[in-house]
Amino acid sequence: MTDEDAYQRALATAERLLGQPLVLPLGDGEPSVGEEFRRLATLQTFGEAWPRTGLDLRSRSLVSVAIAATLGTHEPLRGQLRIALQSGVTREEIVELFIHLAAYAGAARAFDGYQVVAAVFAERP
Numbered sequence: 001m002t003d004e005d006a007y008q009r010a011l012a013t014a015e016r017l018l019g020q021p022l023v024l025p026l027g028d029g030e031p032s033v034g035e036e037f038r039r040l041a042t043l044q045t046f047g048e049a050w051p052r053t054g055l056d057l058r059s060r061s062l063v064s065v066a067i068a069a070t071l072g073t074h075e076p077l078r079g080q081l082r083i084a085l086q087s088g089v090t091r092e093e094i095v096e097l098f099i100h101l102a103a104y105a106g107a108a109r110a111f112d113g114y115q116v117v118a119a120v121f122a123e124r125p
Contacts (some may be wrong), residue, residue, distance in 0.1 A: 005123040007039055010047030017050060017057075018079065061087045066097060069113035070105045077113055081120040091121060 001009075014022035024038040050060065061084035068077035084094060094117060102110035 006047055007043055010042050010045075014042065014046040017046070017083045017086060019082065022046070054105055056088045058084075058089055061089050062093070063111060065089075065094065066093055066101060069098070069101055069116075070109065072109060072112060072114075074116050078115045081117060085120070085124060 011022055012060050022042065024042070026032070026034050052060075055063070061080070064080040065077065065084050068080045081094065085091075091112070098110050098117065
């Protein structure tokens with residue numbers, strides 16, 4: 001398999017998980033090497049980590065939501081929430097995750113991330 005084949009497979013995995021194509025355009029003023037960063041991150045995440053079989057998809061989704069929320073990374077959290085919902089995780093399970101997160105990562109961190117949850121829930125009536 002070529003590098004390009006692996007990248008296309010990673011993009012296909014991302015689209016299947018997200019329920020929409022993964023689009024990572026360069027931002028204003030960003031050098032073209034930024035495309036290489038996006039490609040490598042996509043390969044590592046969707047080409048190597050997500051296809052593994054040691055955890056089922058729902059469990060991997062919940063773990064990924066918890067990690068992104070604990071780190072306070074809003075855009076990755078938004079994507080992980082979309083993947084979780086696409087993977088069959090219920091809204092109620094996500095709320096329970098944030099209740100648990102508050103106990104271990106702190107109420108302020110959980111509440112901050114929960115604002116992203118509310119926005120993602122609003123995308124999917």
